[in-house]
Amino acid sequence: MYLTLLNGTGYVFNVEDYMELRRKYHIIGAFVGTANSKGWSSSGTAMPVALTKWETQLLIDEGICVLLSKAKDLTKEPTPESLETYKKAAAARIHAQGNALRAEKLRETERHLDKIVQGKRNKLLKQNKTQEAASLTAKDVLEEIDRSFVFDTQNALVELPCEHPTKHIGQLYTETIFDSSSLKYRVFHELWQLGKFVTAGDAFGADFLVYPGDPMLYHASHIIILQATPVIAPLELIAKVRLSVNVNKSCVFAYEQAENKKIIYQTVAWCNPSK
Known part of the structure; x- marks a missing residue:
């Protein structure tokens, strides 16, 4: 599967490829196209899909995708x-x-053809054109509309193809997109290996959001916050946990053990003694 290098990360332009990444590999990315009010996105955005740098790096590391530069x-x-x-x-x-558009206009005319013919006949009768009114048929009306139809190209929809419409060549891009040894990448990789749907958590002041299923069907269940050390200031701890409570999600801190570089996940719950 091919990803296109843009803005320092991978983009998916093929719908079938994206659906496979989403369903089979639990890679979500973000729609960055415009002018679409239907489909997979409720925000009006559409294909192509921009992947995060860690999603791109993971797909390359796992041999699922290759990255091409078409610049x-x-x-x-x-x-x-x-x-x-x-x-x-x-x-x-x-x-x-x-x-x-011409065909649609003719179909719409046919739906109300009887009323249109009668209206035109009445207009001719008011003009004392009795013979023309009597000879007017539905076929005449349709032919008149067909002849008078003019398509103003200023009203044409500009097609924005999902994939480039002509043949072109891409060069394999082999440089590192995201540091595979970083804590952020390793946490994302571990959660992905567990079969979770993981997205960026910036909107909730976190590093990641974890979903029990496809984000189109489920709300996030956990927010993941990365810590350089297991030590956290009390006020910062309270702020993060309170935030997770307000958005009805579990708060998980992830940090690396200094001795063996193992990642530790620690869930913190808010306890209200009055309840």
Whole structure:
């Protein structure tokens, strides 16, 4: 599976690839496309999907994906032939939109054809055009609408293809995206190996959010906070745990043991003696 290098991380442009990453490998990323009110995203965003740097590094380390840099090919000056090909393809897409709109207009007319014909006949009668009113048929109305239809290209929808519409070449990118020895990566990797859905936790003042299932169906159950040492100031501890209580999630601190570099996870719950 291929990821495209953009802004220092991997992007997914293929819908089938993303669905496999999400369902099979529990990689979520974030939709960064625009102008979509339906589908997998409730925020109006759409494909492509930007992965975090640690998600990208994990997919590379696990041999699930390879990272490609397409900057050289996609930023070079287009040839006259490629420009002409693109213009013809764009014109064909706009022409297809016009045909689709024409067909829809005719279908909508047919739904109310009897009323439209009667209205036109009444208008002709008011103009003392009795013969024209008597000879007017439904076929005449449809043909008139078909002839008068004009598609204003200013109203055309601009297609933003999910994948690049023309052939291009990518170079394999082998540099490190995220430090695999860092505590953040190792915690993410361990939780991922446990089959958890893990996303960035910035919105909750944490490092990670952990979900019992796909975030489309479940709320996060835990917030993960990374600590350089097992020591934490009392006020900071209270603030973090109170936050987790307010958002109805368990608060987990993760830190590394100095002796053997093992990661320790410690859950802290808020206790209210009055209850």
